[in-house]
Structures are given as structure tokens and as C-alpha cells.
Amino acid sequence: MTRRKFIYRVVKAGSVILVGAAWLAKKAAPRRFVRAVRHDKYPGPLRPPYGIFEQGKWSG
């Protein structure tokens, strides 16, 4: 193997490793959100609207 070919192979292998590591890092990193997407269905029970025009029982 010539020196030129050897260097070419080392660079190629290094590039493959770098691309792979970057892909893995991207895959492992969480997707980042500030604004959440609206979910259509409320996961809990629902009740009818009553007492809306009255004072609330909660503080604040």
C-alpha cells in the first residue's frame, strides 16, 4: 500500500466514524420545544359548566 492510499483510507474511516457519531448524537438528543401542540382529547373526566358567573372558590 502506498502512503497516499494509506492516508486516504485513514481519512475515509475517520469521516465515517465522525458522521456516525454525529448521527447518533442527534438521534439521542431530545427534540426541543417551547410551544407545545394542542392535544385534542382531555385525558381526565369532564363536568358540565355551572356557577361560571359566580365567584371562584380558589385563591387568586
Add this chain to the structure above:
Amino acid sequence: MKVQCELCPKNCVISPGQSGECRVRVNIDGVLRTVVYGYPCSINVDPIEKKPMAHFLPGTGILSIATVGCNLHCRFCQNWEISQANPEETPAIFYSREKLFWSPQDLVDITKKAGCPSLAYTYTDPIVYYEYTYDTAKLAREAGIRNVLVTAGYINEEPWKRLLKFIDGANIDLKGFTDEFYINVCSATLKPVLNALILAKANGVIVEVTNLIIPTLNDKPEEIRQLCRWMKANLGGETPLHFSRFFPRHKMLNLPPTSTETLDLARTIAVEEGLEHVYIGNIASKEGQNTYCPGCKSLLVERSGYTILQNKLKDGTCPKCGRAIYGVWK
């Protein structure tokens, strides 16, 4: 795939099927979703004095909404039944049997129907139902309705600035003045709250501050003095401060209610430090519930609990000396 919620300084990294600390922002199939958008657990018409807002349209009603969830876990929370609840176990209010969801427009419409000039995002913390608050506030602003936040102010800078464009008034809790208190009692930190207060004021929001005084935990005169100094230096002496009486609730049943003497002392300290409008809440207090002119000291707004007994302000100014009083008055 995990997601990271960058709404508040907790920056929760959430695994699929799990929620953030607030319990209402959930990773569903690699997407961050808000499961409470359109599903308030409380809708009521309150006197605005209950928020408490003393310098914002006194004597008017305010449509007040909340969904379940909170990004803080204060051991003394007065509304823990909804703030520390899972949406799976807590009933939300449906709009009608045909249409379960309360759209932002539905909230604006009900505010008008109730004859309220303003809409409050309150009871739990509007930060965790950020998207619902944002969309509703935007529509309300277009409809000429004013928006009021009642919040702990624990939010990242970028979403906070975006929301503030549509907010007219805010009562922001400053729960203590040490990081130790915020970490141990509220599971939060102090600095983002201070930052949120400064940003709100800088963005033209009418800011009022509430400090719940808890015996032995945040009632040291020196700590109260530091808080007042910070307020005066960073928010201005005109910013109203409400000292609120603690009652044993949630995980803090071992402490007694705050004494009248402690609340009066706190008010004296705040006045000494140059704060012009200092109120005492959750307890009957003659001086601590009225608004006085900082210039000539004459009585401007006399209150009894949430009731306005008299309002002498003329176009937001003192009728005696003509001084403009901080707030929204009409």
C-alpha cells in the same frame, strides 16, 4: 424519542408517554403536547381585588380561568387540589355536550357575556397552559378585553417576552428572597422570577407583587427589607406590593397563620424602604387595604375586603394634589 420542554427554567427532558414536572405537557409520539388546551378546570367571575390587583380597574369583575397543573410545587400551596393534580384525575369543564372544547374565542365571548372588562389567567399557573393563555390573550386584546396574569413568573425569557406583548396586568408572586427558600419550599429558583418581574415591568405591564409571609420560613425582617430594596431599585417605588397572610395548607400544616404583628411590621419596613403602595391581604387591615396618594397621603380608594367603598381618583390622578397614580383606572 425524548423531547425537551424549554418553556420554563426546569427545561424538563421528557420520555415518551411521560409528562414534565407540570403534569400537563406530555411527550406523545416524540411531540410535546399540551393536554389541557381548551379544557379549563375552573371558570368564574371574581372581583379583581381577589387576584389581588389593587391598581387595575378597581371594582370590576374579571373572568378568571385555570387548567390543572403547575411547574412549582410549593409546600404551602393554597390551591394544591388543582395545581398539584393530574389531569387524568381532575375534572375539566366542558363547553357543551356537542362541543367539549372551550376555544379561545369561547372564552372571549363568555367574558363579554359576563360584562367583564378583563380576563385573568390564574388559580394554578398560566405558564403551564402557556399556549392556551397566549392564543386567548391575543384574541381578547383584539376584542378590547384586557389580560391579567396571576403567576409565579417561573418561565424562560423568550416565551415570556412573547406572551407579555398581549398582557396588560400581572400579579407576580415573589415567594421569598433567597434561593434556599425557593429550592426547599417551592422546588424552583429565585433568579428567573426576578428576571420575569423586571421584563414584565419593562414591557409596560402593570405589575403588582405578592409576598406570602410564612412564619419562620420567609418572615425575617432583614429578608423582607432586602426584597423591598430590590423592588424599589428594579421595579420602582410605585409598584404595589401585597403582603399576604399564610394559612396552614397542603404540606405545611405544622405552621401557624401569620400574625397581624408580622404583617404590620412587613408593611412598615416596605414603606421605610420607599415603596409607595403596600397592601396586606388575607386578613382585615384598615390601612393595609386602602390606596393612598404617595404625594399628599390622602385616601384615594377605600376598600373593605373585595368591596370598593369609595374611589376618589379622577382620571387616575389624586383629586387633591393632582399626582398620577400607577395603574389602569378606566
